[in-house]
Amino acid sequence: MIAQPSLVMFAIFVGITLVVTYWASGQSRTSRGFYTAHRRIGGLQNGWAIAGDYVSAATFLGITGLVAFYGFDGFMYSVGWLVAYLAVLLLIAEPLRNTGKYTLADLMSFRLRGRGVRAIAALSALAITLFYLIAQMVGVGALVNLVLPRVGDVIGIVGVGVLMLVYVLFGGMLATTWVQIIKAGLLLATVIGLSGLALRHFNFSLTRFFDAATAVPTAHGVSNLLQPGLLFHGPLGAWNLISLGLALVLGTAGLPHILIRFFTVPSARAARTSVAWAMVLIGVFYLLTSFMGLGAATIVGHDHIGRRMYAGQAIDYIAHHPAQETSLNAQLTQNGYIVPQPDSNLAAPLLAAQIGGSLAAAFVAAVAFATILAVVAGLTLTASSAFAHDIWFSLIRNGRGDESEHIFVARAAALAVGALAIALSIALRGFNVAFLVGLAFAVAASANVPVILLALAWRRFSRFGAIVGMLGGLVSSLALIAVSPVLMGSRAIFPLENPGIVSIPVGLLCAVLGTLLVRDPDSEAMFDQLQVRATTGLGAEV
């Protein structure tokens, strides 16, 4: 039973973060304080916060599980998600800091003035953020089911939702940043500890560790986890892999909740420093997913990863599933429990239980909760700024309205987004969460990235091109996912699981064609100013 110690550790985390929120609440009374923490976060702190914002529970539990089940193919996710930061570093972080104020739409509408671009940029930010948010909250339900079976996942989701709202509503960006920093530290320590324990199991011999991973016994024979092809195989395996790779490596540069972190630092130079720190921290984390995943496969055992049923529960289950009786009975006599359904998401907590005992497992579960909480808070803040700053303040009120109205609308929007996310997550419980995260990445890569890059680099780029490009990327990625095997199974019209390889070029093509079709002298006239400001930092928001 890991429920009680896990609850205690989680309560300690919540206690500390609430103190931080109380301290931060005095400093977030203006919109600048609420959205950007007065742009006073240092590069090092922001680097930790980016890591805390980026590495979600879906990554921590999900990738460890994917590596445990599919070895190399699971590790492909880790590689893509780190390399993606080079695009942020080289192309986006500094110009964004130099030209934006509060949101991603600021960058695009800097030269592409007018309501259309801002409205659609805000819309795509809201869509991406909401998908991401729901994925995290649905993950809460799964985790609660595992750690606290008696609590019930609805209460878990509501509890996490309310806590997250407390951070965001009272502490704004400053509290959210510190929650993310604390969580990143906890998560990194956990991952290093787990990897170390896994290696100790093999007497710290890398050769023996990897040797064990080449021959992992499963129900379907022995599998070599260091070989590619366990997850992506068949005639379309290569294309699935390439499409996913494209979405992973380009998607990060279009994720609104990561990009708004660059508004919290004082300068473009600090923005660069924060990406550098984030790349070090995130890189170490993803490198270690290899050790946790392969460790779980070799030490816990492939067939033991999943929800375990003991004694009476197991006998009940066997009675209801007579077809598998012999194999399940064999499991029960050999292990004392049965694992009827393998579940890769449990690889990390089960590895902790196996090599560190129940206290370690409780710690891992508590860290996973903290992880979800921190990521969800960052996402809610992003959605609230997209709504309050872009839609309400810039479009509906035309830039009028005073400071107290601005901050009131921002808080109300956060509350509404939080409530919506809680309701949707309860409705979508049991849905595949990795799919929702993949959706967010594909939409970000197709709708946002081409338009951001063209707005920064192409003198002729027009408002019409931006609108058509964002809509083209948004619609094509959503439509392709709707008819993909993920949602339609074997009746799928589009054969690949990730739409990236088609929808990213579609987004780019729409933006280019739209520009060639309609000239935009206003946007062209603004290009010099944008280029000078983005490159030198002249006139940047302080």
Next chain:
Amino acid sequence: MNRAKQTRWKTLADEQDFRALLRSRRRFVIPATIFFIAYYLALPISVGFWPHEMSRPVLGPLTLAYCFALSQFAMAWIVLALYLVRSRRFDLLAARIRRREAQEQVDSQ
């Protein structure tokens, strides 16, 4: 007024210091971006189309594919380090442009 502002930005954009800054940034950023995307995409492409060759163990039990994947981490950190070194030059140039612009503001008042 707006016209005057627009012209000021145009003048700045045509200045030699700014052109130099833009050129030296592009000389690093464009090749680096092409390189990292090509190096990264080589991984799913090679693994997807030549799974058999990539499954060969090359470093003890580690397969070619796994070594290639691990090398991506090194690649990302090396490109990061090179950019950090190079960007000191960008910062100097940008600071010079900002300083001169501030000076001109004062002079014109």
